[in-house]
Amino acid sequence: MKNNIKVERAIKGFTQEDLAKKVSVSRQTINAMEANKYVPSTVLALKIAREFGKPVEEIFLLENSD
Amino acid sequence: MKNNIKVERAIKGFTQEDLAKKVSVSRQTINAMEANKYVPSTVLALKIAREFGKPVEEIFLLENSD
DNA sequence: TCATATTGTATTATATACTTTACATTTGTG
DNA sequence: CACAAATGTAAAGTATATAATACAATATGA
Numbered sequence A, B: 001m002k003n004n005i006k007v008e009r010a011i012k013g014f015t016q017e018d019l020a021k022k023v024s025v026s027r028q029t030i031n032a033m034e035a036n037k038y039v040p041s042t043v044l045a046l047k048i049a050r051e052f053g054k055p056v057e058e059i060f061l062l063e064n065s066d
Numbered sequence C: 001t002c003a004t005a006t007t008g009t010a011t012t013a014t015a016t017a018c019t020t021t022a023c024a025t026t027t028g029t030g
Numbered sequence D: 001c002a003c004a005a006a007t008g009t010a011a012a013g014t015a016t017a018t019a020a021t022a023c024a025a026t027a028t029g030a
Helices: A005-012 A016-023 A027-034 A042-052 B005-012 B016-023 B027-034 B042-052
Strands: none
Touching: A005 A016, A005 A027, A005 A042, A016 A027, A016 A042, A042 B042, B005 B016, B005 B027, B005 B042, B016 B027, B016 B042
16 A cells, blocks of 8 residues: 655645644654555544545555555 | 444445455454454555445544544 | 354454654754 | 754564454344
C-alpha cells in the first residue's frame, strides 16, 4: 500500500509533529508511515483522511502486492 | 470504531467465508471484525470497501472514543 | 426431523502497529 | 556561519491484528 501523507501534509503546511498531535499518535508513527515502514490501522487512516479533508481512498492506495 | 460489514455483506448475499476469500483473510478475521473484536488494517479496510463498492468512510465509522 | 451450511467463540501462536527514548542528519533562517 | 526546527532513523518494549484449529450453537432446507 502506498500513501500520500507527505504530499497532503505539505499542502496543509503541517509538520510531522503537527499531524501527529492532531491524530493522537507519536511523530515517529507519522514518519514511519511516510517511509512506508508500516500500514496504519483503519482508525488512524480515517483520522488522517479527515484532517486532510479527503476520502481515505485518495490518501491510501492499494497496490498489486496487497 | 464501528463498521457496517454485516449489513453490507447481507446486501451482497455473501457469507463470512465468501468475503474472507475475496479479501484474502481468514473467516475468523471477518467474524471478529463484525463482532468489533478488533480494528482492521487500512489494507483490509480498502479491500472490503472495494468489494462493497462503497467508500471506506461509509463502512468504517469513527466514534468519539477513537 | 435430519443433514448441512453458517455463524459464534475460544485458544495458542505469530507478525506487526505503535510508543518511548535517543541521537543523527537535513533544512531553513538570522 | 551559527542556531533552531524539522526530519530520519534505530532499539526495545507493549498492544493488537491475524492465522490456524477446533468445537458449539444456530439457521436453513430437504
